[in-house]
Amino acid sequence: MSDNKTVVVDVDRSVYDIKDIETEEEFYREKEGFTRDIVEKLSEEKDDPKWMRDLRFRSLELFEKQKNTTWGPDVSDLDLNRISSYVRHKSEMKTDWEDVPEDIKNTFERLGIPEAERKSLAGVGAQYDSELVYHNLKDEVARAGVVYTDMEAAVKGEYADLVEQYFMKVIPPTDHKYAALHGAVWSGGSFVYVPKGVKVEVPLQSYFRLNAAGAGQFEHTLIIVDEGADLHFIEGCSAPKYNVANLHAGAVELVVKKNARLRYSTIENWSKNMYNLNTKRAIVEENGRMEWVSGSFGSHTSYLYPMTILKGDNSQMEYTGITFAGKGQNLDTGAKVVHQGKNTKSVISTKSISKDGGIGTYRSSVVIAASAKNAKASISCDSLMLDSISRSDTVPAMDIRTNDADVGHEAKIGRISDDAIFYLMSRGLSEEDARAMIVSGFANPVSKELPLEYAVEMNNLIKLEMSGNM
Amino acid sequence: MIVNVLPVLTYRWLHLNDSELDDKYINVTDTVSPAPIALPAGVSRTTLSRSEAEKVFDNAAQLLAKEDEKYVSPNGDMYFRNKEQKIHTGMGIDIDKLLDKMNVQTDVYTAEENKKISEPVVIRYELEDGSGSLSSQIIHAKKNSEITVILDYRSEINAGGFHGVSTKLLAEEGAKINLIKVQMLGYNYIHIDDIGAVCMKNADIEDTQLELGSSKSWNGIYVNLLGDESVFNGNIGYLCKDEQNYDINYIAQQNGKRTDSKCVCRGVLIDKASKTFKGTIDFRVGSSGSVGDEQEDTLLLSPDVINRTMPVILCQEEDVDGRHGATIGQLDEDTLFYMQSRGISSEQAKKIVVKARLDSIANMIPDDEVKAKAAHFIQNAL
Numbered sequence: 001m002s003d004n005k006t007v008v009v010d011v012d013r014s015v016y017d018i019k020d021i022e023t024e025e026e027f028y029r030e031k032e033g034f035t036r037d038i039v040e041k042l043s044e045e046k047d048d049p050k051w052m053r054d055l056r057f058r059s060l061e062l063f064e065k066q067k068n069t070t071w072g073p074d075v076s077d078l079d080l081n082r083i084s085s086y087v088r089h090k091s092e093m094k095t096d097w098e099d100v101p102e103d104i105k106n107t108f109e110r111l112g113i114p115e116a117e118r119k120s121l122a123g124v125g126a127q128y129d130s131e132l133v134y135h136n137l138k139d140e141v142a143r144a145g146v147v148y149t150d151m152e153a154a155v156k157g158e159y160a161d162l163v164e165q166y167f168m169k170v171i172p173p174t175d176h177k178y179a180a181l182h183g184a185v186w187s188g189g190s191f192v193y194v195p196k197g198v199k200v201e202v203p204l205q206s207y208f209r210l211n212a213a214g215a216g217q218f219e220h221t222l223i224i225v226d227e228g229a230d231l232h233f234i235e236g237c238s239a240p241k242y243n244v245a246n247l248h249a250g251a252v253e254l255v256v257k258k259n260a261r262l263r264y265s266t267i268e269n270w271s272k273n274m275y276n277l278n279t280k281r282a283i284v285e286e287n288g289r290m291e292w293v294s295g296s297f298g299s300h301t302s303y304l305y306p307m308t309i310l311k312g313d314n315s316q317m318e319y320t321g322i323t324f325a326g327k328g329q330n331l332d333t334g335a336k337v338v339h340q341g342k343n344t345k346s347v348i349s350t351k352s353i354s355k356d357g358g359i360g361t362y363r364s365s366v367v368i369a370a371s372a373k374n375a376k377a378s379i380s381c382d383s384l385m386l387d388s389i390s391r392s393d394t395v396p397a398m399d400i401r402t403n404d405a406d407v408g409h410e411a412k413i414g415r416i417s418d419d420a421i422f423y424l425m426s427r428g429l430s431e432e433d434a435r436a437m438i439v440s441g442f443a444n445p446v447s448k449e450l451p452l453e454y455a456v457e458m459n460n461l462i463k464l465e466m467s468g469n470m
Numbered sequence: 471m472i473v474n475v476l477p478v479l480t481y482r483w484l485h486l487n488d489s490e491l492d493d494k495y496i497n498v499t500d501t502v503s504p505a506p507i508a509l510p511a512g513v514s515r516t517t518l519s520r521s522e523a524e525k526v527f528d529n530a531a532q533l534l535a536k537e538d539e540k541y542v543s544p545n546g547d548m549y550f551r552n553k554e555q556k557i558h559t560g561m562g563i564d565i566d567k568l569l570d571k572m573n574v575q576t577d578v579y580t581a582e583e584n585k586k587i588s589e590p591v592v593i594r595y596e597l598e599d600g601s602g603s604l605s606s607q608i609i610h611a612k613k614n615s616e617i618t619v620i621l622d623y624r625s626e627i628n629a630g631g632f633h634g635v636s637t638k639l640l641a642e643e644g645a646k647i648n649l650i651k652v653q654m655l656g657y658n659y660i661h662i663d664d665i666g667a668v669c670m671k672n673a674d675i676e677d678t679q680l681e682l683g684s685s686k687s688w689n690g691i692y693v694n695l696l697g698d699e700s701v702f703n704g705n706i707g708y709l710c711k712d713e714q715n716y717d718i719n720y721i722a723q724q725n726g727k728r729t730d731s732k733c734v735c736r737g738v739l740i741d742k743a744s745k746t747f748k749g750t751i752d753f754r755v756g757s758s759g760s761v762g763d764e765q766e767d768t769l770l771l772s773p774d775v776i777n778r779t780m781p782v783i784l785c786q787e788e789d790v791d792g793r794h795g796a797t798i799g800q801l802d803e804d805t806l807f808y809m810q811s812r813g814i815s816s817e818q819a820k821k822i823v824v825k826a827r828l829d830s831i832a833n834m835i836p837d838d839e840v841k842a843k844a845a846h847f848i849q850n851a852l
Binding site: 386401409 | 479480481482484486487542544545546739753755758770771772773774775776777778779780781782783784785786787788789790791792794795798799
């Protein structure tokens, strides 16, 4: 067999990297930094109710007091004084795609969002920088009572009480520095409410695009799936690459009520100048089921560990994730679960690939409280190293406080087997194609959990990451 | 003092990043290591200051420093916290500082080159109630030698006090060290046991530890598989009941090519006992062809036990195979059912399974007297 190795090149990001010029005439941009004045102005701009205004200031105080963590990737190069908290197009949000400003519409069309909406989605939200520019829900879904709206409208609208009940209660601003920052300057995002017993047959999707250089995106997603209801929500994100740091510190709060099910799928493809310090958390009530499907491909630095609190008896969670860390990337990802209810069950299955100097870290925690009698947890994490200039680390934790639990953990780390490559090459494949096929197979447990269009996109991303010359 | 620090930090709220050893537990009155029951031919024993004794590690330390130049830090890296240690130990720098503060001398056991010594060196600590013992040894197996050392700590079952041991190992090219530690102290003892080891080319270290007594026990094991084709095999067994607390930090740092580390941690928690196992396999750049395996098997027998596990794999090399597996839970229902169908009560069945589990580690003790004493201790504990 040839000793030559595949030289893996960077992903072809041409679609994602197209930058739109944001002129002062068309765009409003807040000055850099996070001060009381800026928060004041933002709160006024959004005409926040008093509780939200108070929450913003309380969060800002917490943000100022809290320090960066010492256990994750280094974020000391992220100068928050050079990040603008708020950038928006001067036009209002539209519900008709044709009314969206031309330049923004072109960007989303290049990303295939309207096409996806026509083909396979029940509703779409599109955020450009700090604000939603488009939000639409198919009539039949709206008629079933499903609410899918921008977060600003939800805070003041018909569901204001429900929003107040849950907003930053699932993820309190005390959680960490960037949850606090989010609480202070959040803008945009979606609110979804699925009424009791309603099963939304096709997914809803929100797409987040951060186009402005040196800006932060702090969208807030709150989804409440009421008793016996069912929803699949898809989140996509991308940004063009700049030479200055961008920050994404969104928050996703999910409430899965009794007998309900929520699947939350994410394909994250931020540009490689992005600090992705995002927080996602779900509370699951009795007999509820939370499913996470997560693909992390982009960003310069990521801290991302969707957390599930299995509060109700017989509640379940399943997390399926893949992380692909390439050149210049430090992606620290994984999942957290807390079992509180009896007969709760969690399954975590992750795949991690590191290449070309990338650092991929799988980090998780499984906590089984004394109250979680007959809890079952299964954790499986596989890592693949594609060269010896990268890092791949696995840092899981388990804390079990009852004997009435059954916990299994399995971790593996290794390379692509020479025998497998040799076999495929003996069947006529080039080494490059053989490697790409093996990596696609490695990622298969994740891609099979995605809707077809997204699985194809994920496989294309992997193929592009793997393509190169011999 | 802070001990058993994880090589990489994780979420602070889990309180797993390190362990605090309260100074109030450390009451040292005796710093002399007991003489071995017998010193087999081919083994010498000298007593030196720690700095003098550790000169045997000079070459290994230089080679490790060179390896460190190629090291790329993982997230939350704590590796350099112990950089002042010539040889890293599982519990870390604070134990070396304690040894120096208490002016503890180090017994150096040296196995002559090319000597394969079959008779074990048995070092027995027979501690009185109220003892405060802190001691240190280095086991140095010269090229192509073989040595077995058994450290056996015992006291009356209700005795209390402080017992600390630091053991450092150097297995030179082609050498083999078989270290066995059996802790059978009274249930009021505080016990700390720290190990740092270096394996040169083709060398092999086996470490068997059985933790049975004491109220609180801290144990650290740091193995540097520095030489190509070096091997480490660790077997840890424990039985914690009442409010016993056991905290282990195991790290296998694999630098050499085609190195092989394996650690099996098998134990039982009863009553309100708690255990923390931190196990790390660290594949450094250049360790191509290496394998690392950690297997943990914990039996939880009471509702109020606490079991915490942190199985870490760090990897800076493509061509390696690292694995970790953990099975944590109650007694397997099928086994229980089978035994009950044979007329064995549930309580008896549990005792049989616990004993069998611990015997699988105890049977590795190559000394009949120590093995029998351990079996007796286990029997009484149940």
